[in-house]
Amino acid sequence: MSTQQMTSLPSVQARLSKVPEITIWFWVIKILCTTVGESFADYINTALGVRLVATAIIFIAVTAVVLAVQIRLRRYRPVAYWLTVVVMSITGTLCTDLLTDQAGVPLWISSAVFSAALAVVFTIWFVRERTLSIHSIVTVPREAFYWLAVLVTFALGTALGDWTLELTGWGPGPSILLPLALIGIVTALWRFGANPVLAFWIAYILTRPLGANIGDWLGLTPAEGGLGMGTFTTSIIFLAAILATVAYLTISKADVVEHTSNKAVPAASPARRRTTLGILSAVAVATIALLGYTNSLPHESALAAEGPAAGCTAGSAPLTRSEAQAAAQAHFPASNITEFRTITSDTLALVKKGNQPAAAARVTDLETAWDDNQPALSAADCAAWTFIDQQIDPVLSAVRSDTPNPATERAVLNDLLKTLEGA
Template sequence: MTTTPLRRAAPMLSKVPEVTVWFWIIKILCTTVGESFADYINETLGFGLVPTAVLFTVVFVAVLAVQMRLRAYVPAAYWLTVVVVSVTGTLYTDILTDRLGVPLWISSTVFAVLLAAVFGAWYARERTLSIHSIDTTPRESWYWLAVLVTFALGTATGDWTLQLTGWAPGQSVLLPLTLIALVTGLWRFGANAVLSFWLAYILTRPLGANIGDWLATPAKDHGLGLGTFGTSLVFLGAILACVVYLSLSRADVVEEQAAPTAPVTSEHRQRISLAVLGLAAVATCGVLGWAHSQPHQDALAAEEGAAPTCSGPGTHVAAASAFPAADLRRFRTITQDTLSRVRSGDRSGASARATDLETAWDDAQDRLVAKDCTTWTYVDHEVDAVLTAVRASSPDEQAETGALTTLIGTLG
C-alpha cells in the first residue's frame, strides 16, 4: 500500500521510506521486538514495569531527537526510532492494565479516541495525512505522535482480543493477518490509500505481537519455545540485516525512484470499500463475541503467569465426567492419603502429600483445561482450599478435613 505524494516545494526531503514490501516486513519485525524485548527486560530481568517504561521513554526522546534533526530519510535512524517507539507504546498500555488496573476495553477505547483526535488535529493543521508529505518538522512531529498512539492502541486491542477469546498464540495470528489481507485487497481495488495505510499500520501491531508470543511461548503451551530473549535476538538480527540492505541499496528511498503506480480508484470504489470495511468490522465483532461466549482459558492471564480462568456458559459437573480416569485416580489417591495423615496427626507427612497434590495438579493443568476449562477452574479452587488449610501456620483439623473431604467428593 502507498499513498499519493503531495507535490509541493518542501524545505527538506521526505523523512519516511517508500511503502514497499520492505516497509511492512521491517514494521512487523519491529512490532515483534517491541513485545518480546519489553517482556524480557520487565519480567525476565526483573527490571520492573514502571522503571522499564521510564528507561524507554528517555531512550525514545533521545533517538527521536536524532531522527528529527536529520534532513532526509536515513534507514538506521528511522527504524531504530520505530523499534524504540514500539517498546515504549507497549509499555504504556501494560502500565494501564497491570499497574493501574484499567480494563482493556477502556484502554482500547481511550487510545482509539486519542488516535482519532491526533489524526483530526494533524489534518486540520496540514490538510493531509499522507506519509509522503512528511517533509516538515511539524508534520514529522504529528507522524511520530500518531505512530506512538497506534502502538499503544494495537497493544490494547491485541491483548483485549486474547482476553476475550482465549486463543493460543499461533491461533491468534490469524485474525489480524486476515484483516490485513482484506485491507490490502481493498487498497488494490481502490480504497482510500491513506485510510488503508493507517489501518494496516495499526493491525501490524497485534500481528507482530502475536507472532512474538507464539515464538517465545514454551512448546507445552503451543509455542515454539524460543523465549523472549531468543525471540528478541532473532528479530533484532533480522531488522539489522534489512536495514543494512536498505542502506546500501536505497531501495526504499522515495526521491530516487519513480513514483509507484497507484491503484485505479474513484469515489464509487472508495464508497464500496468503506462498506466492505464496515461489514468486516461487524463480522470481526461477531467472531470475537462468539469466541467469548465459548468456555475458554484467559490466554492473556496465562501468558502473564496467572492461573487460567474460564469464560462462557456452563455449570459445574462432577470431575469424573470431565477428566481422564487415570488423572482422577492419582489425585484421589494423594488426597485420601493426605486426609489419613491429617487424621493421624502426621503434620509433616500431610504437608508433603499436599505438595505432591499441587505438583500433580499443575503438571496436568494444560491437559485438563483443554478437556473442560470450567470444571478445571472449579476443582482448582478446591485444590487451593486444601493447600491453604494443610499449610496453615495454625492448623485446624476440622478445616483440613472439610476441604479434603469436599475435594474427594468432587473427584468422584
C-alpha cells in the same frame, strides 16, 4: 501502497521526506519491529526482573533521546528511522501494560482510551496540516504528529490484541490468523481503490497485534502453544533480522522516495472509494460479531495461561497448603514472601475499613509484584508457585469486582494470608 497513491508532493518536498517509501520492505520490517516490541519488553520486565514501572521509565527516556535525534535529521535515514520505530514499539507496549497490569484498567477501556486518543491526534493533525499522509512529513510539526500517532497506534494495537485474546481464549498460533486475514483484506481493498491513507493506518495498527502474536508464538513454551524459543532468543533473532534489513536498505536505497518511479498512478474513482468503505465497515461488523461469538463460548483467557508456569504441574498431584508453605519457605526468597504478605495485609485492612478503591489499587500491587517475580519463582518451585497463584487469582477477582462482596473479599484474602504467613 505506493508513494504516488499516498500523496502528490512536489519533487523538492519528496527529496526532503523523513519517512521511507511504502514498499514490501516497509511492512516486513514493521512486523519485525512489533515482534521485538512484545518480546523484548517482556524479557526486560520479567526475565531480567527490572519490573514494569522501571522498564517503562527507562524506555520513555530512550524514546525521548532517539526521537530527538530523528527529528534533527533533515531527511530519511534508515538506521535512525527504524531505531525510533523499534523503541516506539517497546514504549507503546509498556504504556498498555502499565494501564492493564499496574493500574488494573480493563483492556476494553484501554482500547477505547487509545482509540479516542488516536482520533484526537488525527483530527488535530488534519485540521492543522490538511493531510494525514506519511509522505507529507517534510516539516517538524508534521513529523511530531506522525510520531505521536505511531506511538498511540502501538499502544492501541497492543490493547486490541490482548483484548482479543481475552475475549476468545485463542492460543498464540491461531491468534496470528485474525490480524493476518484483516491485513490481507485491507491490502486487497487498497488495490481495488480504497483510500490509501485510510488503508495505510488501518494496516499499521493491525501489524501490532500480528507482530505481538508472532512473538508470543515463538517465545512461549510448547505447553502454552508456542515453539519454546523464549523471549530473549526471539528478541535477538528479530533484532538481527531488523539490522540485516536496515543494512540492505541503507546500501540499496530501495525505500528512498527519490529513487522510486515518478510515474503517476491514477486515483481511484469515487464509486470505488465508497464501495471499499462499505466493505471495510462490513468487515469491522463481522469481526466484532466473531469476537462476540467466541467470547460466548466456554474458554480460558489466553492471557491468563501465559507465563513460564503454565502447565508446569501436569502429571503431578497438587500440593496441600502445608506442603506449599514448606516448599515456598525452602525455595522462594524471603523478601518476596514478605512483600506479598505485606501487600495482602494492607489490602485486607483497607477492605475492613470499607475503602474499596484503595483496596483495588493495593491489590494491583500484589498482581504486579507476583507477575514480575513469576519466572524466578516458578523456576524455583513450580508446584508451590501454582498453589499460591491459584489463591491470588480469586483475590484479584473479588477485590476488583464491579460489585464487591466484603465477606468474599475477607475470606479469600485471609486464605492467601494464611498461606503466606506459613511460608
